[in-house]
Amino acid sequence: MLIAHGGIEGVTFRRVAKQAGVSVGRVQHHFGTRDSLVRAACIAMIDGAQAAYVELPSDPIARLRHILLHAVPDNPHTRFGTSVWYAYLAKSVSDPKIGRLLAVTKRGTEDECVRLLGSRPEATPIARRLLALADGLAVRVLVGDLSGIEARETLETELAHVLSGDVAESRTGR
16 A cells, blocks of 8 residues: 555555554564565565466456456556556666566566467467557556546457457457
8 A cells, every 4th residue: 555655665664564553673673674575565466466366267268358457457446556566667677676576477477378378379479469558558547548448448359359360450450
């Protein structure tokens, strides 16, 4: 919650301790440094998303839809999560450890999309394009240029094109 409201720079031992209802010393003892605290929160966010994903039904199309749509904010809860993800993304510019965490996560997401697309020709470029579209639409929703509904409809349309085998049409927008 601290990151969503005040960015990563708003994370302090004192604020975390107050929110958790524990002493500042306890938080400081557990994490050691503020950077360790911020990185641990990033790992917890990634682990939470992974745990939720594992609980999904095994249907590949439902899983692919989830991957593409979960970060496109269309309600306060998803807006909160997406804004925290982008705060970490911004922090990754100056923190190589967070950068590596996010890069590994994004690579794993892409690999999972490729797996879910199965034996489709050009699964890797298709997965990469779908993920890039989802990322771009999420940004447009966060800045208020599109609604979450508009962004999700765009993603659903693109995914339908891909799943129907109409990749050429989905590339050109025809």
